Amino acid sequence: MKEQISIFDIFKIGIGPSSSHTLGPWRAAQQFIASLEEKDLLAEIEGLKILLYGSLAKTGSGHGTDIAIFLGLSGADPVTFDVELVMPTFYAIKTNKQLTLENHLTIPFDYDVDLLYLFNEILPFHPNGLTFQALLKNGKAHSETYFSVGGGFVVKEGEVIDDSKTVDLPFPIENAKDLLHWCLSTGLKVSEIVLENELAWRKEEKTKEGILQHFAVMRNCTYRGCHTGGFLPGGLEVGRRAAKLNQKLIGDSEYHDYDSWIGAIKKGGNGFNYILDWVSCFALAVNEENASFGRVVTAPTNGAAGVIPAVLQYFMAFCDGYSDDKIIQFIACASEIGSIFKKGSTISAAMGGCQAEIGVSSAMAAAALTECLGGSQRQVLMAAEIAMEHHLGLTCDPIGGLVQVPCIERNTMGAIKAITASQLALQSNPDKAKVSLDVVVKTMWQTAQDMNVKYKETSDGGLAINIPLSLPEC
Structure with a gap:
């Protein structure tokens, strides 16, 4: 089954x-x-x-x-x-x-x-x-x-597994090949396939309502993280950076809530450095909240919770994607890519290192952004493949066993890679691709099995053993 x-x-x-x-x-x-x-x-x-x-x-x-x-x-x-x-x-x-x-x-x-x-x-x-x-x-x-x-x-x-709890999905999917088959045979987008499957669990309005509730948590987490300073708990004395970066970027612009904040961000322009700084700020904000026992949304994990909100915020603020329909489309598409990785490999850093967290979240975000920007089904899968291909082998080596260094910054990198992967896919012919999403999922799992256990969320290797706990984050 x-x-x-x-x-x-x-x-x-x-x-x-x-x-x-x-x-x-x-x-x-x-x-x-x-x-x-x-x-x-x-x-x-x-x-x-x-x-x-x-x-x-x-x-x-x-x-x-x-x-x-x-x-x-x-x-x-x-x-x-x-x-x-x-x-x-x-x-x-x-x-x-x-x-x-x-x-x-x-x-x-x-x-x-x-x-x-x-x-x-x-x-x-x-x-x-x-x-x-x-x-x-x-x-x-x-x-x-x-x-x-x-x-x-x-x-x-x-x-x-209780078979009585299973549902009759119109489009059963085990891997990317299955997903592409259903997309091409029906003409539906990835997000549309997902929403059709969700009907087996609940009515469409309930699914959309639930997605927007999850987005509200992402939104509130990002906004709060961008307006909260101080230091993270745990003893590393890592300073929170998102609030300072937000203040620097927003300048003298006035705002009083999330919507007016997004409006102020949009008015700042579309310069490369400006957009890059904001994507980093969004990702930092979420994972600083996460490190502070704040409320977040697994995407697909807490340690990687900042990648998808950061790319979604980028889409909303700089690509005119701020609408309920686009947000639902983004999250629905992303979820299927995460599901494929969980079925074919792992989303556990203790099993696969950080490639299973930041890598998967980057692939999810890349796919979702590509679909929302008008990419074909094949380009969506290509974007997910590109994002993961360049996270293969990423280790999990949290200093002091805390989800802070290097975890928080890795979310900024995963978000930027997702945007890059999306742009590459949108400018490419997927028929010419040498690597498929299923191949990269298989490779990720092989890499996870070969990876030394000390690089799998144990703090027994990597940065965790080379950085004295008294040193601040670089």
Whole structure:
């Protein structure tokens, strides 16, 4: 059975800084609580142990894995929980040595004893493994293991896919070849194929409403990031740059909200340096928010959350793409490219390095921009291929286990590469291309398998071991 992935599987609203290390464990904790309730075991718990394996152990602290798990167990939801309460809630649990499960059962929990970081143990299924061990009043224990497999997706150990939850998609797609077949046989654009498939899950108006809700989070995140200064949390003392860059670029222009801000940006002209600076500013803004436990949209991950909003903002501000229909088209098209990479390779940095995050997001953005600028279906796929081809082998080596250096700047590079890839595709004949999207997806997966584990979100290699933690970001 082909994996069925919706727009809202690829794009998820959550809290930073990592989809695999924050959002995924948060969802796993929620699933564990739901499982306990289903088994009538929640009221029987008197203690809890949490075991983190592999990449979750090595970079979990810097990525907020512990925070996410506690909030998930407490009954908070990442879509709605007040981001201003994230750290106070976490510190209260650590200080009081108590954890309230699902907002009503309080149990003792000692952070230093009951949360175990198993740095040298990796479970076979995936590097991002975590186990919950509930100690029951009858002296027995109930354990469940989950894997955060990238982009906020969670798999429970031993869980079998429920065929009853599958839907009848009019255009089943496993790879780019399938997608192109449906596009050419129907004459539909990539985004139109996606929206037709989404009808198997919900009505069209609900899908469009959901896409615009996700865009609203991207928009608010970008705007807030462009107007918030200071330093990022975590100890690296990385200064936030988006706000200063925004102020420099916007100059004396007056604005009072997002729309008037976009208007002011447009009035600044279309110079190459000006546009380049704004694309970088947009990407910096989103990922500075992400690093600060702000609310973002996985695109397809949190670490790469700035690429698609930055390219979308570029399209809106400099290509006259600011309309609901164009935004829906952009996000729908991007989602299918992300889906193809997830099915054929990975969107988990712990499995494939940063090519699986920034590379995939750049490919998604390149494809979406190309379609929205009038490119053919073949040019759309070509743009995605070009963007990923030039991210192959990109490692994940976060300094201090934080999603800051080099992660934030990599979003600016991924956005610029996406725009370049789109322009190349629009000026090229895809029939002459030597590399297809499916070939580059296959190559990415081969590269991921060959990549040394120390370059897969462990902070055991690359910049993470060569930059003293006291040094500022360059």
